[in-house]
Amino acid sequence: MSSRRSSEASKITEDEINELILKLQALLPQLNQRQASRVSVSKILKETCSYIRKLQREVDEVSERLSQLVDSVDITRVDIDSLITSIIQQ
């Protein structure tokens, strides 16, 4: 009775988890290229962690670069709207 219900519930969660894992795999650049049929879940999680760490490092680096630029360039003189448009359309 309750065991069947709990196994059904866990099956639904397992399907959900598999779907989310596949979605994650689609976002990761390294795993997408190889087109391997079966990449293990733990490998996907590991790649996700390292990819997030890599992106956070890149944010730190570009923040440092920007903070040096903010010092040297007077941003207020630039036309903000055209700057925004050129960034978004790229």
Next chain:
Amino acid sequence: MNPDHHSSLNPSSSLKSRFTKTFLRSLIKINKQRPFPYCPREIFQRCHRVKTAADKSLARAAGSRRVWSRAMLCKIRNRSLRRGCQQRPSVRRIIIGYQTTKKGYCLQKKMSDDQEVGTDQASKLRKLVPGGEAMDLCSLLDEAAHYIKCLNTQVQVMRRIADIHSS
């Protein structure tokens, strides 16, 4: 090309435009505050301010429907409160809410189903995604995917701003 039409079709480009506008506004404010930092401490503080502005703009652009963006904004507010910058009661309520989520009112701590999914990797991921400690596995994966998309946008926009200004 009509930018409004473009953003209504593609939700990620409106995230990009929201982040760009908010972040540029913060950069202008930082640019006005202290024009010439001389000592290394001020240089470090400016770098930290830029990074905080980037995270704050990203979390705001992502919206309050995401757990990670709410958690990120809470963290930033708590940090500035600890420095004694703001003393508004509404902000204090946010700290309490965040702390109770961390301690007692965690959504689901049942890790029995997760044994096959690699608990080690899942716990590492929880530490990387803001607010990940209090999520169940499904939400964690969903939030991680969205967080990665937003981080990509953040890096792309910030690099573009840096490239435009360094030329």
